[in-house]
Amino acid sequence: MDRDSFSVGGPFLSLIERQQPSPPSVIVIGAGISGIAAARSLSNAAFKVTVLESRDRIGGRVNTDYSFGCPIDMGASWLHGVCNENSLAPLIRCLGLKLYRTSGDDSVLYDHDLESYALYHKEGYQVPQEVVIKVGKIFETILKETIKVRDEHMNDMCLLEAISIVLNKYPHLRLEGLEYEVLQWYVCRMEAWFAADVDTISLKNWDQEHVLSGGHGLMVQGYYPVIKALAEGLDIRLNHRVSKITQRYNKVIITIDNGTNFVADSAIITVPLGVLKANLIKFEPELPEWKASAISDLGVGIENKVALRFDRVFWPNVEVLGMVAQTSYSCGYFLNLHKATGNPVLVYMTAGRFAYDIEKLSDEEVVDLVMCQLRKMLPDAPQPVQYLVSHWGTDPDSLGAYSCDLVGKPADLYERFCAPVENLYFAGEAACMDHSGSVHGAYSSGIAAAEDCRKRLSVQHGISDLLKIVMREELTELMVPLQISRM
Numbered sequence: 001m002d003r004d005s006f007s008v009g010g011p012f013l014s015l016i017e018r019q020q021p022s023p024p025s026v027i028v029i030g031a032g033i034s035g036i037a038a039a040r041s042l043s044n045a046a047f048k049v050t051v052l053e054s055r056d057r058i059g060g061r062v063n064t065d066y067s068f069g070c071p072i073d074m075g076a077s078w079l080h081g082v083c084n085e086n087s088l089a090p091l092i093r094c095l096g097l098k099l100y101r102t103s104g105d106d107s108v109l110y111d112h113d114l115e116s117y118a119l120y121h122k123e124g125y126q127v128p129q130e131v132v133i134k135v136g137k138i139f140e141t142i143l144k145e146t147i148k149v150r151d152e153h154m155n156d157m158c159l160l161e162a163i164s165i166v167l168n169k170y171p172h173l174r175l176e177g178l179e180y181e182v183l184q185w186y187v188c189r190m191e192a193w194f195a196a197d198v199d200t201i202s203l204k205n206w207d208q209e210h211v212l213s214g215g216h217g218l219m220v221q222g223y224y225p226v227i228k229a230l231a232e233g234l235d236i237r238l239n240h241r242v243s244k245i246t247q248r249y250n251k252v253i254i255t256i257d258n259g260t261n262f263v264a265d266s267a268i269i270t271v272p273l274g275v276l277k278a279n280l281i282k283f284e285p286e287l288p289e290w291k292a293s294a295i296s297d298l299g300v301g302i303e304n305k306v307a308l309r310f311d312r313v314f315w316p317n318v319e320v321l322g323m324v325a326q327t328s329y330s331c332g333y334f335l336n337l338h339k340a341t342g343n344p345v346l347v348y349m350t351a352g353r354f355a356y357d358i359e360k361l362s363d364e365e366v367v368d369l370v371m372c373q374l375r376k377m378l379p380d381a382p383q384p385v386q387y388l389v390s391h392w393g394t395d396p397d398s399l400g401a402y403s404c405d406l407v408g409k410p411a412d413l414y415e416r417f418c419a420p421v422e423n424l425y426f427a428g429e430a431a432c433m434d435h436s437g438s439v440h441g442a443y444s445s446g447i448a449a450a451e452d453c454r455k456r457l458s459v460q461h462g463i464s465d466l467l468k469i470v471m472r473e474e475l476t477e478l479m480v481p482l483q484i485s486r487m
């Protein structure tokens with residue numbers, strides 16, 4: 001379609017068109033939240049934007065499934081940081097989306113308040129709440145002591161090693177029997193935050209994340225409405241899997257797997273870190289060493305969900321049902337979606353090695369395994385009427401859940417990962433230093449990459465920044481979505 005066939009109108013746009021007959025063109029690779037945010041931002045700035053997405057849907061690791069007759073988020077489901085400083089807050093507010101706060105805690109340890117757990121032993125009895133709370137406090141004390149271990153050691157180490165140093169120093173913090181199993185459950189919950197096992201979480205970095213205030217809120221209607229609103233009117237090509245990126249003559253040539261080429265002034269790459277690490281996209285010329293090593297030094301964690309819909313609610317009215325065990329690997333927990341949404345759905349959540357291992361099983365085997373665990377807690381649990389199983393680790397479009405800091409991470413890793421390579425920009429959750437692994441972090445990184453790209457291309461194309469700002473305000477006021485012609 002030709003650019004001139006769009007009737008955006010308005011004096012500002014005509015001025016731009018007179019000044020610059022051919023607007024700068026950008027290809028965004030990936031239609032997850034970061035890619036869509038980048039495309040939206042550049043599209044609002046009157047750039048010609050095309051989004052190439054390998055899947056047959058938009059959203060990426062935001063994946064709201066509606067087959068249960070209600071929204072089920074098989075990827076992201078919480079807004080971490082229910083506050084106005086959250087970059088997604090204005091949009092969520094504007095869309096009138098409801099949040100169900102599961103915790104007011106700002107730390108990375110608890111996205112659920114302690115009193116909302118019902119923990120069970122594999123013998124079927126419920127762990128007394130005072131034990132849950134007591135062990136929770138001991139866990140926090142142990143973690144505080146690991147910070148002293150960090151101060152005493154030059155080199156980074158895994159959190160498990162630091163915990164064992166603490167326990168050797170303070171034997172009274174060692175737990176036994178049921179309390180030990182509850183401690184393993186806390187470790188399991190912590191592993192879920194990082195999507196990594198405690199023997200791979202970096203002591204130096206585990207608490208360095210800038211967690212926004214306001215606690216953690218479940219998106220009651222699912223995350224998809226956010227994606228849908230941002231994507232409206234954008235030129236998004238589904239089933240377009242990028243296999244090669246060539247930089248030549250100040251342009252980028254993007255090749256998709258059927259051999260079709262797309263040419264633009266710049267590209268913003270938002271594919272997951274796991275996809276970059278697996279070298280599924282070839283770069284010509286090859287990426288410089290500083291960038292390639294940043295890609296290989298960042299870690300990717302894994303998390304999976306098994307959503308179960310039942311014909312009735314038969315479980316207690318708590319937010320989380322958890323199973324304690326001898327190792328964090330054998331612990332497990334179910335999120336009670338009935339509390340937040342009113343639907344008879346439990347979501348089993350797993351991270352690290354166990355999440356990796358379940359991807360070797362068929363979906364039926366996974367459901368059997370999970371139901372076996374549920375029946376240890378609630379022996380009369382009926383079969384689910386429907387289920388969904390995620391495969392974020394083996395899905396070729398994600399190859400992992402989200403990024404994590406490996407032990408011994410170089411200090412400038414994020415800067416190198418985020419930095420552009422001439423006209424190639426990098427965005428996505430892994431490119432957000434302060435809020436990696438989150439939807440709002442991915443969103444912010446998309447906006448930041450778009451802004452860098454816009455500035456560079458504006459200079460190259462001789463476009464006035466002031467004019468852009470005025471035009472954006474004008475368009476917002478008129479509420480007219482700016483559409484950009486195809487390439």
Ligand SMILES: Cc1cc2nc3c(=O)[nH]c(=O)nc-3n(C[C@H](O)[C@H](O)[C@H](O)COP(=O)(O)OP(=O)(O)OC[C@H]3O[C@@H](n4cnc5c(N)ncnc54)[C@H](O)[C@@H]3O)c2cc1C
Nearest residue numbers: 030032033034054060061076077078242428429437438439
């Ligand atoms: C199970 C799970 C639970 C999570 N829970 C939360 C949570 O509760 N709260 C939270 O804030 N965050 C959560 N996250 C993290 C959050 O989902 C991500 O940080 C965020 O969605 C990433 O967005 P993105 O745009 O960086 O990447 P993506 O959403 O992965 O987008 C990248 C896009 O690139 C596409 N792509 C891949 N390869 C190609 C190719 N070759 N060519 C073209 N396109 C390609 C992909 O299909 C995808 O659409 C969770 C993630 C998972 C997996």
